[in-house]
Amino acid sequence: MDVPALALVGVHKNFRQGGRQIEAISGLSMQVQGARITGLLGPDGAGKTTLMRLAAALLWPDTGIVRVFGHDSRDAAAAIQADIGYMPQRFGLYEELSVHENLVLYADLQGLGPARRKTRFDELLQLTALGPFGGRRAGDLSGGMKQKLGLACALLRAPRLLLLDEPTVGVDPISRRELWSIIKAMRAQGVTVVVSTAYLDEAELCDDIVLLHAGKLLVQQPPAAFHAPLSGRCFSVRHPGIRRRRLQESLSSRDGVVDALVQSDSVRVVLQGDLPPRQEGEAWQPVSPRFEDAFVSLLAARAAGAQPAGMPAAAARPARDPAPDATVASPATVLQPIQSDDAARDRSAPVIEVHELRRRFGSFEAVKGIGFAVQRGEVFGLLGANGAGKSTTFRMLCGLLPATSGTLRVAGVDLRRARAAARARIGYVSQRFSLYGNLSVAQNLAFFASVYGLAGERRRTRLDWARQEFDLDAYLDASAVELPLGFKQRLALACALMHEPWILFLDEPTSGVDPLARREFWQRINQLAESGVTVMITTHFMDEAEYCDRLVLMSLGEILAFGTPQEIRARVRTAAMPEPTMEDAFIGLIQAHEAQTRRAA
Amino acid sequence: MNRLRLRGLVRKEFLQILRDPSAIAIAFVLPVFLLLLFGYGVSLDAHHVPLAVVVDQPTAQTSDFIGSLQQSGYFEPRYSPSFKVARDALMERRVSGIIWLRSDFSREMLAGKTAPVAAWLDGVDANNANIVQGYLLGAWQNWLQLQADEAGYALSIPVRVQSRIWFNPALRSRDFLVPGLIAVIMTLIGALLTALVVAREWERGTMEALMASPVTMGEILLGKLVPYFLLGMGGMLLSVAMAVWLFAVPLVGSFWLLLACSALFLLVALGMGLLISTLAKNQFVAAQVAVIVTFLPAFILSGFIFDIHSMPAVVQFLTHVVAARYYVAILQTLFLAGDVWPVVLGNSVALVLMATIFFAIARRKSRKRLD
Amino acid sequence: MWARIFALIVKEFLAVLRDAASRTVLIGPPLIQLMVFGYAASFDLRHIPYAVYNQDSGYASRQLLARFSGSPVFRQVAVLRGDAQIAPRLNDKSALLVLHIGQHFTRDLLARRTARLQVLVDGRDSNTAALALNDVGGIVLDFNQQWAAAHGQRGPPAQLVTRAWFNPNLRSRWFIVPGIVALLTLVVTLLVTGLSVAREREMGTFDQLLVTPLRPLEILVGKAVPGFVIGGLEGGFIALVAVLWFHVPFVGSIAALALGMFFFLLAAIGIGLMISSLAVTQQQGLLGVFLFLVPSIILSGFATPIANMPEAVQWLTRLNPMRYFLIVVRGVFLEGSTVPVLWSQYAPLALIGVGSMSAAAWLFRHRMA
Structure with a gap:
């Protein structure tokens, strides 16, 4: 039978949000063939979730037709829903029910x-x-386990079409790997899988990629087809004398460079043409392209044509702003005063010191006596699986949670016991970019400026700086809750940097944000670090761990590994795996530790 | 309608109820809390009302009159040296009224004229003042009769009111408040709880997962209805048990009829809850709407405390769409008067009508789609 | 420090007023409640349905009955023709009372014997029944006086003359509407303060506040002031409506009311912030507000007198700030109370206010994380 598993013909879907009409899907026509894994990709707000819901017959198209195995979603919703398994973004589990009871419910x-x-x-x-x-x-399950249970519930009756809406958001690499092995097992049984994801490395695992942008289909083809036009345009660049971040900054500002990204010990560069803008001392080595390169160059090309109303595009920055190091508005220069204030301070003196830090919740010990030190101007990463204790550690450092025992000093004080003034030295961006949703962008900025005691001339310059640096002018009167996610992130960062803090705490600042916004975000973080700000960050993205100067890897409340990304990668280097990625290192170390703990217990 | 699916939904709901203390709290703790509060805290029956008594010239007649006030059980007379002192006591709320027997009281009375008994009441609490005034009138008339009997003359009162109070001869306000309260409690359980649990499914995203399964909208609605119906009936039985055994409210009518009417009203309340939940998809809004459109009217516009006949015509008209109005009438009748079929049937028909309308709208409004 | 607190206060106001839902919650429900309570919550009887069973053919019974049909309190719905018709009327609630006049009514009256008017009342709603009986008694008393005067009969040896102070016509609206000023002030203040921390906790902005240089006490002040202003404005507005719309007399001093309002708001905000610092989610906050509101309204003397409650419950009401403020509001509206008279109310109110604010501050500091 040649009926496609999923077919859309000329589909439009609008929503009303506030007083505005938003076009989520605009004239989309596409087909998904049976027994394949189709990945749904696109920046934040591209219409991925809407497409999933249309396919599950949970939404009706305004115009056009959605067919699942030949059934029209308007007439035969029941028939469609008997054939599909659907896992919504929040997994659809009943939290009060046990694992088994959830399964029984969905079986019924x-x-x-x-x-x-x-x-x-x-x-x-x-x-x-x-x-x-x-x-x-x-x-009571961890994020990864919830996600697997949600998947199990969707799979109970062996559906013909499996729809997974961003199943891996906020889930650690080990759980992600397990999930993908299940998805592949399903394909082997002839199930058609449609999965949306924000992780570009996952795209490589799909048979087919549907790339969406602003509700329109950009392209639909196998991952390999994305690579083809990029062959000969991707390079790995090394320079023995320059630090990776400096090198990346320099490279991304050169003409003809579409994307520059720190990767392992080198910088990965994607060019517009195939002629490298080589400079002295650099070693350019061609590498084979991967999906992410294609994704970024495709979207960057679109964004460049549609600035500034389009999406945040780091790759498009050089064109507008040829030399970021020299601009007045960049944090690097504005942050200068602090640097000179502290010029007397020893650069190697630790800014954050943790010693024998413990935290108990009842009988459960979430953090088991850890210790590390962070130097000034470092980008320091805190990594770990879900439930490893990294959030607890993070909250103790910020002074949001008291430690059970041990010492911790941030900028020379324990923030929890310190006088309020000490907290003026830190900035904090929380996981969900917690802003006052019904205050406007301008009101949020003004509020945080006042809270941090900015007044007069300084207040004016900092507010101007925030507006310009983060391109917030177009949204000044919009309520924060209505902003696109990428702009929420920008606003959160602007508020946290308002008072030029010494230390910036970032709790999973990029989860759910699309790859282009992440690139732009990291560019800013690098500039801040170069200017002497210490950055403490937690993340689930392993490629982001590469941006850190040093990092700790936590598991079950203990520190497994501590050091530079290179050092950590080196720990799992074997003959079989000569060039392990950070993800390999993460999974290898944690699994070994967990196995060891089990043996000991 | 698929038995397997419905059973699964109902079982899930029960498990959630068992493990979520807030549902149990609303269904069982709240009724007990409200009944205790109202049973003990709300009473319209004045007793031992403190009265300041000013007697200009104490005589046998004056002490006789004051004594009869004391004996009535409603009053607690306190002698006061002067009217000014008594007035200050009233201003400071130490007494609720003043009785002033002037110096000529005994003289006038003995001379066969009509001696004045001047009474002042604190009119701020108008209802209480009204009731106290009634007691005072009664005590006065009793005293007159006693005087006449003792002196052996016939008291010449042209018309004497002979009142017979049916159903609640002692006029205990608790006997009418407690049954009415059951209507308020059932409204809370039925409408508020249902609206909240459906909104919770929307908030947590479980509704989306349910809708993507082969389950039908009718099954989802019924799956909510059955557990909360049983829970509501449980709360109702608890309330009735407390009313009868703790507050000694007589249940004159038949228990089974009460059960049947309560079931009917609970259906209406559940229907309102489902209807609210189709409009309000987060718990905060659902709670607000439920309190404003169901709880408050059940409290004020149902005849539970305030008499419907005395309301302005527009408001009276409005009370016809308040389901609790019909149920309060049934409750007060079944508890105090017995199985009065015209009351029970007439109001039941109204309830059936409302239940049908609410369910029809809820069914129409709830589509198996997210937009 | 003041700049920070000021910024917090501005932020709180914006957060409440820019959100359509919370704007509605602050304006809609209070107005609805004001109208519903103002019009529907009344103990003043009107249009009480009664049936007449008159077996007397004389003019005296007609004179007496004319007084009933002319009274706004009563409304005649039926004329009965036999004993058997009485019970159904009362049973099915079509009449609240039945006036039964016997055959010899006029004859007895003219013969100077006491004639009897039998009144059968539906006691299911005991309060209405009691009030209706009072009204019947009043009408008959009037009739008796006139009849005695007209026929040269000797009056009773003593005559009861009652007057009501402050509310001469005993209108319950005068009693209920000033009570609503206190009621809605409490509801609005608790809603504004009781949910504010929980809302920030749910949105995650509370962590954001805690990592700024703001001190717990500053956050507390920032949360308290908007409740104070919004509660005060709303209370003032309702007081205005009470005077201008419901025509409740206002004879006391505005200063006395304002002072009482100040202490009352202090107490209410303290309690709201206590609930707020204990609640982790808005739902818990809402539940806390509800659990506090209902008893404090019931046990305040808002609808039923505290004196009627059992001894132990009466003692409990001394902890209830609403109890004191109700006396202040009603005193100022109806009795013309001034500041010196009301010290006995201000003192406990201020004590509760200071106590609850200190408790809130303590809880705030100890439940920050």
């Missing part, structure tokens, strides 16, 4: 007979390794 709803139920449960519990947790409440 999907009409899975009692006869087949037992074997199916066993199969899925084995597949997801949730067997030992059958009695645990879903609300």
Whole structure:
């Protein structure tokens, strides 16, 4: 039978948000063929979730037709929903119910007979390794386990089409790897899978990529087809005398460079043509292109044509701003005064010191006596699987949570016990970019300026700086809640930097933000670090770990590894894996540690 | 309608109720809390009302009159040296009224004229003042009768009111407040709880997962209805038990009829809850709407405390769409008067009508789609 | 420091007023409640349905009945023709009372014997029944006086003359509407302050505040002031409506009301902030507000007198700030109370206010994380 699993013909879908009409899907026509994994990619707000909901017949198209295995979603929603498995972004689990009770509920709803139920449960519990947790409440599971349970619920009746909406957001690399092995197993059984994701490395695992932008189909082809036009345009650049971040900055400002990215010990560069703008001392080595290169160059090309109303595009920056180091508005120069204030301070003196830090919640020890030190001007990463204790550590450092025992000093004081003035030295961006949603952008900026005690001339210059540096002028009167995610992130960063802090705390500042916004974000962080600001960051993106000067890797409340990215990667280097990535290192180290802990217990 | 799916939904809801203390709190703790509060805290029956008594010239007649006030049980007379002192006591709220027997009281009375008994009441709490005035009138008339009997003359009162109070001869306000309160409690359980739990499914994204499964909208609605119906009936039985055994409210009518009417009203309340939940998809808004459109009217416009006949015509008209109005009438009748079929049937028909309308709208409004 | 607090206060106002939903919550429900309470919550009887069963054919009974049909309190709905018709009327609630006049009513009256008017009342709503009986008594008393005067009969040896101070016509609206000033001030203040921290906790902005140089006490002040201003404005507005729309007399001093309002708001905000610092989610905050509001309204004397409550409950009401403020509001509106008279109310109110604010400050500092 040649009926496509999913077919859209001329679909339009509008939503009303506030008083405005938003076009989520605009004239989309596409098909998904059976028994393949189709990845749905696109920047934030491209219409991925809307497309998923249209396919699940949870939304009707305004115009056009959506067909699933030939059924029209308007007439035959019941038939469609009998054929699909759908996992929404928040997994759709009942938190009060146990793992087993959730499975029973969805088995009942999907009409899975009692006869087949037992074997199916066993199969899925084995597949997801949730067997030992059958009695645990879903609300008590870690993010990765919730995601696997959500998937198991969607898979109960072996659907013909599996729809997964950003299943890997906020999930650690190990869980992501496990999830993908399940997805591949499903494909082997003939299930069609449509998965949306913000992780570009996951795109390589798909058979087919649908790239969406502003509700329109940009391109639909296999990942390999994306690489082809880029062959000969991708290089790995090294310079023995220059630090990677400096090198990256220099490279990204040169003509003809589309994208420059720190990767392992070198900088990965994508060119417009195939002629490298080589400079003295640099070693340019051609590398094979990957999906991310294609994604960025495709979107950057679009964004460059549509500035500034388009999306935040770091790659488009050089064209507008040829020499970032020299501009007055860049944080590097504005932050200068602090640097000179502290010129007397020893650059190597630690800014953050942690010693024998412990935190107990009841009988559970979340952080088990860890210690490390962070130098001034460092970008310091805090990594770990879900539930490794990194958030707890982070909150203790910011002074949001008291430590059970141990010492911790940030900028020379314990923030929890310090006088309020000491907190003026830090800036903080929380996981969800917590801003006052119903205050406007300008009101948020003014509020944080006042709270940090800025007044008079300084207040005026800093507010001007924030508006210009983060391109917020167009949104000044918009409520923060209505901003696109990338702009929320910018505003959160602007508020945290308003008072020129010595130390910047960033808690998963890029989760859910699209790759282009992430690039721009990291460019700023690098500039800040170069100007002497210490940056403490937690993240789930392993490629972002490469940007850190040093990092700690946590598991089960302990520090597994501590050092530069190179040092950490080197720990898992073997003959079989001569060039391990950060993700390999992460997974290898954590699995070894967990196994060791189990053996000990 | 698929039995397997419905059973799954109902079981899920029960598990959630069992593990979420807030549902249990609304269904069982709240009724007990409200009943105790109203049963003990709200009473319209004045007793031992403190009265300042100013007697200019104490005589046998004056002490006789004051004594009869004391004996009525409603009053607590306190002698006051002068009217000014008594007035200050009233201003400071130490007494609720003043009785002033002037110096000529005994003289006039003995001379066969009509002696004045001047009474001042604190009119701020008008209702209480009204009731106290009634007591005072009664005590005065009793005293007159006693005087006449003792002196052996016939008291010449042209018309004497002979009142017979049906259903609640002692006029205990608790007997009418407690049954009415059951209507308020059932409204809370039915409408508020249902609206909240549906809104919670929207907030947590579980509704999206439910809708993407083969389950039908009717099954989702019924899956909510059955558990909260049973929970509501549980809360109702608890309230009735407390009313009868703790507050000694007589249940004159039949228990089964009460059960049937309560079930009917609970359906209406659940229907309102479902209707609210189709409009308000977050818990905060749902709670606000539920309190404003169901709880408040059940409290004020149902005849639970305030008499409907006495309201302005427009407001009276409005009370016809308040379901609790019909249920309060049934409750007060079944508890105090018995199985009065015209009341029960008439109001039940109204309830059936409202239930049908609410469910029809809720069913129409809830589509198995997210927009 | 003042600049920071000022910025916080401005932020709180913007957060409340820029959001359509919370704007509605602050304006809509209070107005609805004001109108509903003002018009519907009344103990003044009107249009009470009654049926007449008159077996007397004389003119005296007609004279007496004319007084009933002329009264705004009563409305005649039926004329009965036999004993058997009485019970159904009362049972099905179509009449609240039945006036039964016997055969010899006029004859007895003219013969100077006491004639009887039998009144059968539906006691299901005991309060209405009691009030209706009072009104019946009043009408008959009037009739008796006139009849005695007209027929040269000797009056009773003593005559009761009652007058009501402050509210001569005993209108319950005069009693209820000033009470609403206190009620809605409390509701609005608690909603503004009780949910404000929980809302920030849910949105994650509370962490953001805690890492700024703001001190806990500054945050507390920043949260308290908007509740104070909004509660005060709303209370003042309702007081105006009470005077201008519902025509409740206002005979006392504005200063006395303002002083009472100040202490009351202090107490309410303290309690709101206590709930706020304990609640992690808005739902818990809402539940806390509800659990505090209902008893404090019921046990305040808002609708039923505190004197009627059991001894132990009466003692409990001394902890209730609403109890004192109700006396202040009603005193100022109806009795013309001035500041010196009301010290006995201000003192406990101020004590509760200081106590609850200190408790809130303590909780705030100890529950910051």
